[in-house]
Amino acid sequence: MAKKAMVYIQSGGPTSVINSSLYGAIKEAQLHEDVISHIYGSLHGIEGLLCDELIDLGKEDPETIELLKQTPGSILGTSRHKLPKDYHDKEYQAIIETLKKHNIGYVFVNGGNDSMDTCFKLSALCKELGLDIKVMGVPKTVDNDLAETDHSNGFGSAAKYIVNTVKEICIDASCYKRGKVFIIEIMGRNAGWLTAAVDVLPKGYRPDFIYLPENKFDVEKFLKDIKVKFDEKGFAIAAISEGITFERDESNVRIDSFGHKQLGGAATDLAKIVETKLDLPVRAIELSLPQRAYCFLTSKVDQDETIMCGRVAVQKAIEGMSGRMIAIKRISDHPYAVKYEPVDISKIANVERIVPQSMMKDDSHMAPSFSDYCLPLIQGEIEVKYENGIIKAAELKKVRV
Amino acid sequence: MAKKAMVYIQSGGPTSVINSSLYGAIKEAQLHEDVISHIYGSLHGIEGLLCDELIDLGKEDPETIELLKQTPGSILGTSRHKLPKDYHDKEYQAIIETLKKHNIGYVFVNGGNDSMDTCFKLSALCKELGLDIKVMGVPKTVDNDLAETDHSNGFGSAAKYIVNTVKEICIDASCYKRGKVFIIEIMGRNAGWLTAAVDVLPKGYRPDFIYLPENKFDVEKFLKDIKVKFDEKGFAIAAISEGITFERDESNVRIDSFGHKQLGGAATDLAKIVETKLDLPVRAIELSLPQRAYCFLTSKVDQDETIMCGRVAVQKAIEGMSGRMIAIKRISDHPYAVKYEPVDISKIANVERIVPQSMMKDDSHMAPSFSDYCLPLIQGEIEVKYENGIIKAAELKKVRV
Numbered sequence: 001m002a003k004k005a006m007v008y009i010q011s012g013g014p015t016s017v018i019n020s021s022l023y024g025a026i027k028e029a030q031l032h033e034d035v036i037s038h039i040y041g042s043l044h045g046i047e048g049l050l051c052d053e054l055i056d057l058g059k060e061d062p063e064t065i066e067l068l069k070q071t072p073g074s075i076l077g078t079s080r081h082k083l084p085k086d087y088h089d090k091e092y093q094a095i096i097e098t099l100k101k102h103n104i105g106y107v108f109v110n111g112g113n114d115s116m117d118t119c120f121k122l123s124a125l126c127k128e129l130g131l132d133i134k135v136m137g138v139p140k141t142v143d144n145d146l147a148e149t150d151h152s153n154g155f156g157s158a159a160k161y162i163v164n165t166v167k168e169i170c171i172d173a174s175c176y177k178r179g180k181v182f183i184i185e186i187m188g189r190n191a192g193w194l195t196a197a198v199d200v201l202p203k204g205y206r207p208d209f210i211y212l213p214e215n216k217f218d219v220e221k222f223l224k225d226i227k228v229k230f231d232e233k234g235f236a237i238a239a240i241s242e243g244i245t246f247e248r249d250e251s252n253v254r255i256d257s258f259g260h261k262q263l264g265g266a267a268t269d270l271a272k273i274v275e276t277k278l279d280l281p282v283r284a285i286e287l288s289l290p291q292r293a294y295c296f297l298t299s300k301v302d303q304d305e306t307i308m309c310g311r312v313a314v315q316k317a318i319e320g321m322s323g324r325m326i327a328i329k330r331i332s333d334h335p336y337a338v339k340y341e342p343v344d345i346s347k348i349a350n351v352e353r354i355v356p357q358s359m360m361k362d363d364s365h366m367a368p369s370f371s372d373y374c375l376p377l378i379q380g381e382i383e384v385k386y387e388n389g390i391i392k393a394a395e396l397k398k399v400r401v
Numbered sequence: 402m403a404k405k406a407m408v409y410i411q412s413g414g415p416t417s418v419i420n421s422s423l424y425g426a427i428k429e430a431q432l433h434e435d436v437i438s439h440i441y442g443s444l445h446g447i448e449g450l451l452c453d454e455l456i457d458l459g460k461e462d463p464e465t466i467e468l469l470k471q472t473p474g475s476i477l478g479t480s481r482h483k484l485p486k487d488y489h490d491k492e493y494q495a496i497i498e499t500l501k502k503h504n505i506g507y508v509f510v511n512g513g514n515d516s517m518d519t520c521f522k523l524s525a526l527c528k529e530l531g532l533d534i535k536v537m538g539v540p541k542t543v544d545n546d547l548a549e550t551d552h553s554n555g556f557g558s559a560a561k562y563i564v565n566t567v568k569e570i571c572i573d574a575s576c577y578k579r580g581k582v583f584i585i586e587i588m589g590r591n592a593g594w595l596t597a598a599v600d601v602l603p604k605g606y607r608p609d610f611i612y613l614p615e616n617k618f619d620v621e622k623f624l625k626d627i628k629v630k631f632d633e634k635g636f637a638i639a640a641i642s643e644g645i646t647f648e649r650d651e652s653n654v655r656i657d658s659f660g661h662k663q664l665g666g667a668a669t670d671l672a673k674i675v676e677t678k679l680d681l682p683v684r685a686i687e688l689s690l691p692q693r694a695y696c697f698l699t700s701k702v703d704q705d706e707t708i709m710c711g712r713v714a715v716q717k718a719i720e721g722m723s724g725r726m727i728a729i730k731r732i733s734d735h736p737y738a739v740k741y742e743p744v745d746i747s748k749i750a751n752v753e754r755i756v757p758q759s760m761m762k763d764d765s766h767m768a769p770s771f772s773d774y775c776l777p778l779i780q781g782e783i784e785v786k787y788e789n790g791i792i793k794a795a796e797l798k799k800v801r802v
Contacts, residue, residue: 014573014576044577044578047578071572072569072572072573073569073572073573073574073575073576074576077576077577077578078576078577079577079578080577160790163790163791164697164791164792165691165695167791167792167794168473168474168690168691168694168695168696168792169690169691169694171472171473171474171694171794172415172473172474172690172693172694173474173690174474175415175474175475175478175479176445176478176479176480176481177445177448177478177480200789200791201791202791205794265669268666268669283690285687285689285690286686286687286689288686288687289569289570289573289684289686290566290569290570292573293569293570293572293573294566294569295569296565296697296698297697299790375789375790378790378791379789379790380790381785381787381790384782386782388601388776388780389561389564389700389776389779389780389781389782390564390565390568390601390602390603390779391565391568391569393568393572393606395605
């Protein structure tokens with residue numbers, strides 16, 4: 001088999017383990033030097049292939065590669081660029097030119113739903129053109145909304161961050177005889193997985209109410225429930241998904257390049273309603289960017305699985321597979337065990353998997369089956385390397401190809 | 402010497418090491434059983450003494466006491482109650498009654514400026530009444546604005562959390578070719594110590610601009626600087642103190658029981674100005690409550706010093722001292738070394754120590770002397786105990802006296 005280069009693309013929003021997938025792919029590729037000639041990285045997602053901006057990851061120090069496991073953000077850069085619907089468009093031609101120019105035989109796209117669409121189109125085009133280029137997807141999204149996989153790489157770590165941070169907030173919130181209403185806003189546009197995660201906290205450290213975008217949000221019922229809880233214990237805590245909808249001022253809302261509304265601010269808007277209608281002290285807390293960028297609370301289970309997904313993607317591409325994403329299939333809950341299975345990307349692209357009603361007790365509490373699902377995913381801690389009290393991060397030399 | 406009980410009061414907003422002071426005081430008191438008959442905790446700050454609500458900390462398990470070092474919030478509860486100005490008021494009489502009833506000879510008040518005022522009045526009253534009750538202050542505030550001490554217990558850990566979290570945000574922010582303007586809001590009403598802390602980050606991971614409440618905030622200059630930086634590198638990051646002032650809608654601002662304005666929302670308001678005036682994508686991130694409640698990024702230096710302050714307060718009270726707070730005096734920067742010195746509380750109560758101009762290079766950057774000051778305070782990591790992927794926290798039995 002003639003040696004060919006591989007290129008790795010990081011796409012969409014980062015997660016705290018996005019660079020762990022890359023780590024896994026690099027480590028696996030290094031075991032196959034007889035097949036893989038070079039390990040390239042595409043700068044700024046698909047834009048790197050569009051504009052022929054690639055770097056040689058083989059030129060990086062081993063220490064840098066190790067540090068990938070505790071480096072947030074997309075180390076190769078990412079992009080919000082959405083490829084045209086028609087994959088005969090000239091943008092795809094430009095990508096194919098870059099792939100041919102560098103003798104690339106393996107393409108890995110690490111991303112969420114939108115990115116899997118890119119991956120799907122690219123693999124279809126290569127097939128149509130009769131090119132011997134394998135295109136594989138590596139799952140990534142804190143939102144956990146990818147179809148055909150038990151969970152997504154990045155979810156477990158974001159959930160672990162959220163669970164632990166919300167526990168700290170709950171403890172802080174309970175210090176006063178007469179405290180406040182706390183409204184904690186958690187990432188999740190249409191899928192409430194991350195918000196639901198707080199349900200795994202033991203009683204006494206758990207928000208009183210959990211509101212997911214999967215359910216209709218009833219402001220009147222919310223206010224009534226909050227009031228009862230506040231009167232009962234002197235404070236009340238609600239966890240809400242940023243995507244819950246209620247009547248609010250949307251005049252300032254912006255739309256991103258994928259046509260999605262920019263979110264955030266739901267907790268603040270809801271806090272104003274609580275203040276006006278209930279006249280209670282209230283504090284809105286948006287967990288914000290650290291949810292996806294926090295390497296201190298990376299879940300070891302998530303990181304190990306993420307590395308494996310990167311590895312398996314490389315293995316399967318070498319075996320000749322294309323147009324598949326590496327999915328995680330759960331074999332059992334007790335003990336928790338998974339296997340890795342390639343699934344057809346066309347089943348995943350642009351599909352959103354939301355929290356099923358079977359995992360909810362009612363519109364503001366989870367059923368026990370949710371904890372069974374979620375708790376294994378936040379297990380284990382990673383050892384973090386510091387320098388002068390500050391977490392170390394990988395810095396690439398970025399040697400251009 | 403007749404044995405007497407001690408009572409410990411946690412006051413004001415919690416810090417991530419507030420319970421480490423208590424740990425230190427308990428461990429020290431246990432060494433002096435010949436002098437200290439009982440170790441009591443006052444529930445909900447000064448309210449516990451006002452309403453005779455005390456618990457016996459001697460009844461707690463050693464494991465619980467150990468866990469205090471990784472438990473956020475005020476484990477004894479805290480209070481926003483402000484004692485009357487006149488210390489002949491009946492509220493003070495009620496406190497004295499409680500002290501007498503339980504044969505208390507030692508009172509420890511762990512808090513910030515407002516709490517040191519409580520401490521000062523109480524010690525003055527005991528002296529005036531000829532009571533053999535020693536009242537000692539233990540410094541605590543993430544804001545670092547206590548006078549007469551090099552720094553306050555809790556500042557180093559909050560700073561370590563902020564420094565590391567902002568590094569993660571800076572990495573995430575730099576992933577896109579064309580990113581956003583990020584405005585990170587950090588705690589600090591009149592003193593910008595916590596915001597300034599981000600200056601210790603290495604270049605490339607440091608916000609471009611740092612705005613402290615000590616300086617006049619010039620919106621026009623801010624917008625100009627942000628625009629230049631964004632055009633230069635495709636994103637821009639500003640760290641602001643919640644206390645910076647500029648023209649904004651303050652119709653919703655509430656006032657707390659100490660007469661302070663409730664803060665928060667400065668970044669959001671400033672983001673709106675950036676959006677309107679510069680038409681750039683912008684994201685406001687308020688670090689919020691986790692700044693003071695995060696036990697994962699506790700500074701070992703801060704924790705060790707905090708425990709020592711609790712210990713020394715007990716030692717000095719036993720020696721007969723009263724009306725003093727245990728201050729930290731820095732002996733040298735390289736190597737970093739401190740000593741603990743009791744200082745007259747009248748010099749501390751209600752005084753705010755702000756960041757000196759000598760530590761600033763200009764109105765949006767720090768001078769090198771600031772790093773020399775701050776960096777030693779965020780050194781060292783603590784080992785955190787988890788259970789099922791979730792941080793463990795102390796739970797008191799709270800046996801009433």
